[in-house]
Amino acid sequence: MSDSSLPTDDTLPQAEPRKTRHPRIAPYPGPAGGWGALKSVGRHLLHNQSPLKGSRSLLATNQPEGFDCPGCAWGDPNHESSFEFCENGVKAVAWETTAKRVTRRFFAQHTVSELRDWDDFRLEDQGRLTEPMRYDAGSDRYQPIGWDDAFALIAEQLAAIDPDRALFYTSGRASNEAAYLYQLFARVYGTNNLPDCSNMCHEASGLGMTASLGVGKGTVSLEDFEHADAIFVFGQNPGTNHPRMLGDLRRAAERGAAIVTFNPLRERGLERFADPQNTREMLRGGSHRISSHYFQPKLGGDMAAVRGIAKALFAMIDDGNYTPDRAFLDSLTEGLDAWRARVEATDWARIEAQSGLGRDDLTRAATVYAQSRRVIATWAMGITQHVHSVDTVREIVNLLLLGGHVGREGAGLCPVRGHSNVQGNRTVGIDEKAPGWLIDALEARYGLTLPRRPGHNTVSAIGALERGKANVFIALGGNFARATPDTPRTEAALGRTRLNVQISTKLNRSHLMIGEEALILPCLGRSEFDRQGPDGDVQAVSVEDSMSMVHASRGRMEPASAALRSEPAIVAGIAEATLALTHTLREATGQALDWRGWVDDYDRIRAEIEAVIPGFEAFNARLRRHRGFALDNPARQRRFVTPSGKAVFSNAELPDAVMHQRLHERRDAGWLTLQTLRSHDQYNTTVYGYDDRYRGVHGQRRVLFINAEDLERLGLRDGDWVDLVGESHGDRERRADAFRLVSYAIPAGCCAAYYPETNPLVPLESVGIGSDTPTSKAVAIRLEPSRRLA
Known part of the structure; x- marks a missing residue:
């Protein structure tokens, strides 16, 4: 075991946090944030042995000339403060800027079999990886390997199999530049097997919103939270998962906006928040209420809860107590009558049984909605990880469409993504179901015939490994073995690979699932200088947040090791070595697949993105603007890219x-x-x-x-x-x-x-x-x- x-009861080596058989369990009396957050910040900086380096790096976090926080994808304000980070952002930065190192000596001391008995905290707490490593079955240890040899080994394995037997997984940490090169390489190699972390979190958001609005992204900007009269929060815990959101919720609550929360658990961050940057509040020990209304539905009961709110609203319409936006509904939507019929045919007993909430509770929520001119609905994985998640997302969209709360200042839909560039990865082509326009654009740009058949998503990739239908696995970041379901099956499936390649900053469980061959390729972190080209010019990458804002990220710290390479450089190295064995590189429209040239200057990668991906016109020039730029979202302008050109009400049971x-x-x-x-x-x-x-x-x-x-x-x-x-x-x-x-x-x-x-x-x-x-x-x-x- x-x-x-x-x-x-043992304290782990090099670890200040303790795991004990007799944990201390006691209700937390304070607000989210506050002194508890400040104490936690100091503790984590000290634990990672980088209090000075970590503190300096925090001042560059989410700043115009700094780096994007490697944590969540919440949007950045106008940088009016030097402290644009939260407690968990500090943990992420301290984790990355740690002074601890995993060297060849560490791997010489520990077999893979031994490391499998370590828990997740202990594995990653050893520090930053420092050089490429290859698994040696004879000694059951990882041993050093040169970069060129590692690339050659990957190329040899990929050249020996059908392309559809290879899987190219992506974490949301990857930059737009790395993700674009990665999907291009996979497709030129011959497959659309591009499973990614989106498959495990917000897939339902994209599908549901696309069906309803024609676009799978949120319709709000960060500034909309400054104007909303009501914010409905479904299935998310911002106090832990995206704490900077609490600042925007608090400011909304302070000016009188209603915050209506639906969450099965009572979460402190949705109850009270003390801003650590508010000196007066900190000294007085104060805090501010977040949720004006807090409802606890049963797990999976959110769709029924929204149905109940709608049922109460239709009754208010009949009684003359609520007037929807008829001009919007009549000219820009379709399907309202069918949805209303579905809602009215759903009896209150069923709604109450499924939601776990009473009719009076849902009527109170409906009253808040009816009295608000501008409404935002925001949600996360508490909504999207259910069997009926797509229908639930569409029901939330229905609710906002009823009041015309799309394409209006202070109103709209806001799925809150997880990792800091998970949305950007999908935007630049990480998609196992490649849309036809993307393949058309790539073929036109590079003069190649690319595969169009759908590839494996995350769940089907595990099945393919399990059945022996795939046997080379390459991960651009992440910890696949721990992020995925059915852990013993996933680990066993990874153990069947001919080659398991992990591009990582730290040691994790996925490095220990060994098939015939395994490689660890250490990469730069978001906070580190990325020097490329013959002159060692410092590069910036780009990321996209939950509000579709694209902005630059520039590392400000020296790399943890001189042997580290950037993610774009690693992807390009694999691509060059592999395609030299499997393809004759061809030119079309004057444009070669110039992997090395692209990595020498990331502006060149962005020029490729601009040429292929809609919305990135003048990419390099706009990226240099303060806060970057917003990608076009037609739904924000009430342009709905659906077959009818209208927003579509769903009417699911x-x-x-x-x-x-x-x-x-x-x-x-x-x-x-x-x-x-x-x-x-x-x-x-x-x-x-x-x-x-x-x-x-x-x-x-x-x-x-x-x-x-x-x-x-x-x-x-x-x-x-x-x-x-x-x-x-x-x-x-x-x-x-x-x-x-x-x-x-x-x-x-x-x-x-x-x-x-x-x-x-x-x-x-x-x-x-x-x-x-x-x-x-x-x-x-x-x-x-x-x-x-x-």
């Missing part, structure tokens, strides 16, 4: 009763519905420590938040240790051992625990309809006494 499966019976009505048999989530000391799969301050957990990650009524019903007590058992398929048992029960404010029948520890419980086959996104917010589990701690 691995170290991550059992609590321990609520999730069928069978699904809700499976998830919520098997309680009598002891089943619960689990959602996976992050702790406050975590960003995606990166674990910074063992605390979750706002939820009152210190010293442990293997905890299960559960309703007090369920504890009593199941004959359990707060503090008991249990094993989580998921649904089995055939002889495959899904379980996660040794979790401490924590009584928490969450609806009865629902529970929550951190990923990646609970990813083994998420079935690979359980995905969203249309999106193929794992249903990580709706996992059926039951509890057994812990067999490990009996």
Whole structure:
């Protein structure tokens, strides 16, 4: 059993955070932010042994001449302050600028088999990778390899297989420049197998919004939050996942905007916030309320909740208490009557049963909506990781269309993306379902015939590896083994590869899933100088935030090692070596595939993006502007790129009763519905420590938040240790051992625990309809006494 499966009282080597069998669990009395955030900032800077370097780098974070935070994708304001970062941004920067190093000596001391018994925090806490490494099966250790030899090994393996047997995974950390070169290489090589992290998070947002509006991106700017009368927040926890959003929510609340929150858990960041940059507030120990209304739906109940708000609004229309935007509805939308008929045919009993909320609650939310001239709806993965996520997104779009809250100042739709450039990656071509216009543009630019058949997304890529249909895996960032569902199956699938290549800044679990060959290729971090070309000119990259703003990012720190290469340089090196073996490079329209020339000057890569991707006209000139530039979003101008040219109301039925019976009505048999989530000391799969301050957990990650009524019903007590058992398929048992029960404010029948520890419980086959996104917010589990701690 691995170290991550059992609590321990030992302090980990080189680690200040403690993991203990007896964690301290106590309600957190303070607001989000405040002194707790400042203390956490200092602790993480010290832990990473870079208090001075880390502090200097923070002053360049999210600044016009600095680098984009490697954390979330929340938009940047006009940089009126020198402190455009949050607590978790500090953790991300400190994690990257750490003084700790993983050298060849480290790998000589530790076998891969030994490292598999380390937990995720301990692996990444060893520090920055410093040189390319190749796995040696004889010694079970990674050993140094030169860059050219590494590229040659990759080229040899890729040249030996059919292109559709190779998988090119992308993390949202990659810049636009790296992502564009990566997708170009994959397609010139001969495949659209471009699974990426979007497949596991906001796929439903893009699909649902595209079907309704003709564009799959949010319709708001950051400035719209300054004018909204009401902000409806669905299925997200900004206090942990994108804390800079709390500043915008707080300012909205201060000027009187209503903030209506729908979240199964009570989250401190959505209740109260103290701005660490507000000296007067900090000295007085004050804070400000965030949510004016806080509703706790059942897991998966958001669509029914929105349906209930709509039902109440239609009743208000009939009673003369609400007047929708008839001019907008009549001229720019279609399908309203069919949706209204669907809403009115849905009875309140069904809405209440599925949402877990009462008619009075939803009518109060509808009243806020009806009294607001400008409404924003914002959401994250609490909405998108369900079977019916696409329909839920479209129901939210319906709600805003009813009031004409699209294409209006202070109003619109705002899916909040995760990693800082996950949206940009998709914009510049990371898409396993390549749209026809993209292939047309690439073929015209480079004079090549490129594949058009759809490639593998993340879930189908795991299946392809499992079935032996794919056997070379290359990851541009990320931690695939820990980000994906059904962990034992994913790890076993990676272990079947002929070659596993990980382009990374730090050691992680994905490096330890060895097939025949494995390479670790260390890259520069976002905060580091990226010097290219014969004169070593410092390069800037570009990223796109959740508001479709594209801006420059320039590292300001010396690299962790002289042997590091940038992501664009690594991609270009792989491409040059591989295509030299598999293709005769051809020229068309005077433009060669000049990988080396592109990397010498990233302006040249941006010129390629400009020539191929719509919306990037004068890319280099506009990138040099203050705050960069906004990509065109037709829906912001009420231009809807749908077949009819109008915004389309959907009229989907609520999730069928069978699904809700499976998830919520098997309680009598002891089943619960689990959602996976992050702790406050975590960003995606990166674990910074063992605390979750706002939820009152210190010293442990293997905890299960559960309703007090369920504890009593199941004959359990707060503090008991249990094993989580998921649904089995055939002889495959899904379980996660040794979790401490924590009584928490969450609806009865629902529970929550951190990923990646609970990813083994998420079935690979359980995905969203249309999106193929794992249903990580709706996992059926039951509890057994812990067999490990009996």
